[in-house]
Amino acid sequence: MDTLPRPIELDWHPGACARVPYRIYTDAAIYERELDRFFYGGHWCYVGLAAEIPNPGDFKRSAVGERGVVVVRGRDGAINVVENRCAHRGVQFCQKPHGNAKTFVCPYHQWSYDLKGNLLGVPFRKGVRQGDRVNGGMPDDFELSSHGLTQLAVEVWNGVIFASFDRDVEPLRAFVGPEVGRYFERVFDGRELTILGYSRQRIPGNWKLMMENIKDPYHPGLLHTWFVTFGLWRADQRSEMIVDERGRHAAMVSRKNDGGRSDAVTSGVTSFKENMVLHDDRVLDVVVEPWWNGPTVTMLTLFPSLIVQQQVNSLSTRHIVPHGVGEFDFVWTHFGFADDTPEMTRRRLRQANLFGPAGYVSADDGEVIEFSQRGFAQEADGETVCELGGRGQGGADHNVTETLIRSMYGYYREVMEL
Amino acid sequence: MTAPPATAAISVEDRLRIEELYARYAACLDDARFEEWPDFFTDDCVYRVVPRENYDRNLPLATLSFESKGMLRDRVYAITETLFHEPYYQRHVVSGILVTAIGDGGYRVRANYVVVRTKTGSLSEVYSAGRYIDRVVDEAGMLLFAEKICVFDSELIPNSMIYPL
Ligand code: FES
Ligand SMILES: [Fe+2]
Numbered sequence: 001m002d003t004l005p006r007p008i009e010l011d012w013h014p015g016a017c018a019r020v021p022y023r024i025y026t027d028a029a030i031y032e033r034e035l036d037r038f039f040y041g042g043h044w045c046y047v048g049l050a051a052e053i054p055n056p057g058d059f060k061r062s063a064v065g066e067r068g069v070v071v072v073r074g075r076d077g078a079i080n081v082v083e084n085r086c087a088h089r090g091v092q093f094c095q096k097p098h099g100n101a102k103t104f105v106c107p108y109h110q111w112s113y114d115l116k117g118n119l120l121g122v123p124f125r126k127g128v129r130q131g132d133r134v135n136g137g138m139p140d141d142f143e144l145s146s147h148g149l150t151q152l153a154v155e156v157w158n159g160v161i162f163a164s165f166d167r168d169v170e171p172l173r174a175f176v177g178p179e180v181g182r183y184f185e186r187v188f189d190g191r192e193l194t195i196l197g198y199s200r201q202r203i204p205g206n207w208k209l210m211m212e213n214i215k216d217p218y219h220p221g222l223l224h225t226w227f228v229t230f231g232l233w234r235a236d237q238r239s240e241m242i243v244d245e246r247g248r249h250a251a252m253v254s255r256k257n258d259g260g261r262s263d264a265v266t267s268g269v270t271s272f273k274e275n276m277v278l279h280d281d282r283v284l285d286v287v288v289e290p291w292w293n294g295p296t297v298t299m300l301t302l303f304p305s306l307i308v309q310q311q312v313n314s315l316s317t318r319h320i321v322p323h324g325v326g327e328f329d330f331v332w333t334h335f336g337f338a339d340d341t342p343e344m345t346r347r348r349l350r351q352a353n354l355f356g357p358a359g360y361v362s363a364d365d366g367e368v369i370e371f372s373q374r375g376f377a378q379e380a381d382g383e384t385v386c387e388l389g390g391r392g393q394g395g396a397d398h399n400v401t402e403t404l405i406r407s408m409y410g411y412y413r414e415v416m417e418l
Numbered sequence: 419m420t421a422p423p424a425t426a427a428i429s430v431e432d433r434l435r436i437e438e439l440y441a442r443y444a445a446c447l448d449d450a451r452f453e454e455w456p457d458f459f460t461d462d463c464v465y466r467v468v469p470r471e472n473y474d475r476n477l478p479l480a481t482l483s484f485e486s487k488g489m490l491r492d493r494v495y496a497i498t499e500t501l502f503h504e505p506y507y508q509r510h511v512v513s514g515i516l517v518t519a520i521g522d523g524g525y526r527v528r529a530n531y532v533v534v535r536t537k538t539g540s541l542s543e544v545y546s547a548g549r550y551i552d553r554v555v556d557e558a559g560m561l562l563f564a565e566k567i568c569v570f571d572s573e574l575i576p577n578s579m580i581y582p583l
Contacts, residue, residue, distance in 0.1 A: 097471070195477065196477060196478055196479045197469070197471075197472040197475075197477035197478060197479025197480075198469060198471055198472060198477070198479065199469065199479070199481055199575070200469065200471075200573060200574045200575065201574060201575040201576075201577060201578070202574040202575070202576060202577065203577050204577060223502060225496075225499070225500035225501075226496075226500065271500065271502075273499065273500065276495070276499075276500075278488075278492050279486075279487075279488030279489070279491045279492050280485075280486045280488030280489045280491075280492060282485070282489075283489065283492070329574060334479045345478070349478055349479060349480070349483060350483065350485075352479060352480070352483065353482060353483060353484070353489075356481055357481060357575040357577070357578050357579050358467065358481045358482050358575075358578065358579035358580070360496055360500070360501065363501055363503065363578040363579065363580060364501050364502040364503060364578070366577045366578040367502060367503045367504060367577065367578055368502070370504075370577055371504075
């Protein structure tokens with residue numbers, strides 16, 4: 001990636017993360033630096049779940065930033081991640097979204113690779129005999145070993161696969177840190193997972209807006225009628241905002257209450273619907289699971305690419321795949337556990353109506369992100385205000401705060417040198 | 419590979435009734451008469467919107483999954499009163515209505531659909547392309563959907579999906 005970096009002009013008061021310039025959501029040069037420093041360097045990105053590729057040879061296509069990768073389980077059972085780009089002339093050789101393979105063969109000139117990405121052979125390497133001469137062939141010093149696929153660093157943490165183009169990236173658990181890692185291991189404690197299915201949406205907004213959305217405990221009880229009315233998330237709940245040492249990852253942890261009217265959090269809130277009664281409330285048939293250990297909801301952001309959702313009985317990973325400065329794909333993988341009863345599986349699937357591109361508490365997140373992006377386009381030098389709960393950074397023992405967003409931008413500025 | 423759908427012998431009259439059901443259903447949604455939408459279904463209906471990827475791989479997750487007319491009514495309340503969104507028009511183009519089986523469970527019907535979305539001040543865009551896989555029953559002389567599975571080809575939902583397909 002030796003393109004000459006474009007200059008970045010940004011007027012961001014030193015140290016102030018209670019204001020965020022619109023420009024970081026709209027400027028292509030800033031976005032390119034983000035790709036290099038977050039998605040392609042120094043960070044672990046989510047690429048999938050081990051349960052998606054249970055057998056040797058199983059593969060699925062995924063992405064790290066804008067770069068397509070193939071996640072594949074090798075003969076030895078270990079998981080490899082290789083870039084989906086032939087070492088010969090750059091062809092994106094894998095077109096099937098998932099499948100099983102013994103080797104990868106690029107269709108263009110049939111270069112073949114093993115499941116770790118090592119080049120196995122190239123046709124006509126020694127040339128083609130015609131009469132008593134040999135035509136063509138690769139030069140004598142052509143080494144198979146120096147023309148493999150780009151192999152990413154891989155770590156699998158209790159069934160969740162992370163990859164990095166940066167082979168020198170710190171170990172995954174150190175990257176996540178113990179504070180947020182604890183909540184990661186609450187969901188992913190090594191139990192076998194069952195894949196329930198996918199939802200995919202393309203959201204016309206900058207990718208960071210989705211990270212912010214899940215670091216923003218201010219909005220759920222205000223934007224989302226279902227959360228405030230039925231008490232799944234609102235400002236009067238016992239909550240903790242957890243953040244890692246560097247401010248980049250977070251866990252929003254809370255406990256549901258019974259919902260209903262409360263002067264402090266519902267008066268004047270137009271999304272609160274006191275008389276809303278469901279005709280069929282099986283969508284909210286919540287059963288407490290022993291592993292929750294108290295909280296009914298934990299929403300994790302693992303910067304820059306992953307959100308892990310446990311909201312009552314619904315579980316998903318949400319993968320952020322940026323496409324240019326103003327758009328990203330959002331891929332939801334819903335899962336359960338191998339020892340779930342059929343009733344629990346049905347419950348998880350019913351509660352999935354709350355989430356995803358059509359979900360009762362998620363469809364409007366995509367909408368507001370689109371509207372934010374449009375607002376940013378209207379005023380090049382504008383800035384957002386992020387002062388709920390003060391101007392500081394770090395964790396909190398309540399949810400009436402934007403501290404997680406400020407913390408993320410503290411880290412962001414450090415890495416981006418902005 | 420799925421086998422080509424069989425076709426069932428059906429009277430011209432019944433075929434016309436079924437075609438009319440689909441035309442009325444599309445008109446209801448395209449006119450945004452959402453409060454009438456649940457009335458196209460039986461009380462214990464199944465209505466699901468499913469990405470083709472999940473359908474083909476037998477993965478049970480649906481984008482929307484309802485199991486009663488009550489859940490459809492709740493959805494209507496949600497889209498009219500609770501889900502903040504930019505309003506849009508829908509235009510359903512339904513074609514290739516095929517009755518594949520007739521039995522005690524009613525008519526098995528599949529049909530293609532394309533839904534074009536038009537947001538205020540925007541160009542029209544193909545929003546969802548897919549097929550309906552339905553079971554239609556006759557209840558007291560009214561044709562109703564006992565099952566409606568909308569399997570969409572579109573790999574990505576353009577941001578959000580608010581209104582029914
Ligand atoms: S581009 Fe892949 S073999 Fe030539
Ligand atoms: Fe939200």
